Amino acid sequence: MQVCAAPPFALEHALSCDARWRPHDLLHLQRLQAFDNEPSWVREAFGRAPYAVVRRAPAANGFVAIGMRGVGRSERYGTWASSADVVSAVSPEALAFSSTPLAGRDALPAFTALAALQEDATGPLSAFAWGPTGSAGFELAAHVPTVTASSDLDLLIRTHDKPLAQDFASELLDYLQALAQRIGVRVDAQLDTPAGGVALAEWAAGKPRVLARHARGPQLVADPWAATSHGDDA
Known part of the structure; x- marks a missing residue:
């Protein structure tokens, strides 16, 4: 990931990854939380395809580390989703x-x-x-x-x-x-x-x-x- 959002939780609470999803699984999300310094292309990409890939990073309970992709190789963004916003997942x-x-x-x-x-x-x-x-x-x-x-x-x-x-x-x-x-x-x-x-x-x-x-x-x-x-x- 070329850009990554700061985690919305205290780092000491990032104990593990949610066992329901594994790295590279694709998640269909109903909402994507915005964080400071989010690249301008992210909202458009999410509107076009509300999907994100699970990335390798520990997260606090209730969160999952995700990667967003835009049109080109330079448009990659590591961020976080609420587990409650996951509609479905596919491996x-x-x-x-x-x-x-x-x-x-x-x-x-x-x-x-x-x-x-x-x-x-x-x-x-x-x-x-x-x-x-x-x-x-x-x-x-x-x-x-x-x-x-x-x-x-x-x-x-x-x-x-x-x-x-x-x-x-x-x-x-x-x-x-x-x-x-x-x-x-x-x-x-x-x-x-x-x-x-x-x-x-x-x-x-x-x-x-x-x-x-x-x-x-x-x-x-x-x-x-x-x-x-x-x-x-x-």
């Missing part, structure tokens, strides 16, 4: 198989790649719960044009309860890169682990430690599936 893995692109937009490279993954029932990705995030996930959830011809396909792969061996991670990365090259789109996959979000490419590279993006901040870890002192608020 990336639910979007993968329950939503379709808007009419006439399935030929966009990001959606073409997504369709290829959906149709491959025996590929290495089929062993996991997974789904689209980023612009593709947002468009599928909000039903407003968001993906462009140059958009990446961002994926989240749930491995919280299923450790991913590095050799299998390398196989999975090769599979996604071959798909991306064939279609002409960049595919960027993130692993959801107990330590937080870890880039598939980084884990597959066999580094001794990888960067895990956790609710309480980024951390370098040797094994993202080992017990952490942070608990389950990844």
Whole structure:
């Protein structure tokens, strides 16, 4: 997030994340509270699509950390929503198989790649719960044009309860890169682990430690599936 609103609660009350929602889930909101220094584009974006993505940050009871997106890459804003204003929520893995692109937009490279993954029932990705995030996930959830011809396909792969061996991670990365090259789109996959979000490419590279993006901040870890002192608020 390039801009982030100050939390509307005392930091000592920000103990964990609401277990009802996980990072990258998309929330349909009935209201968006305004905070000081809110970027000018946020109200227009919310009026066009009253959706926000759950971001990794601890929040006090009754609040959820969210990210708003505007038209361009520069329009990203981290803010807070009241839990009472959440109308519904949808996870990336639910979007993968329950939503379709808007009419006439399935030929966009990001959606073409997504369709290829959906149709491959025996590929290495089929062993996991997974789904689209980023612009593709947002468009599928909000039903407003968001993906462009140059958009990446961002994926989240749930491995919280299923450790991913590095050799299998390398196989999975090769599979996604071959798909991306064939279609002409960049595919960027993130692993959801107990330590937080870890880039598939980084884990597959066999580094001794990888960067895990956790609710309480980024951390370098040797094994993202080992017990952490942070608990389950990844």
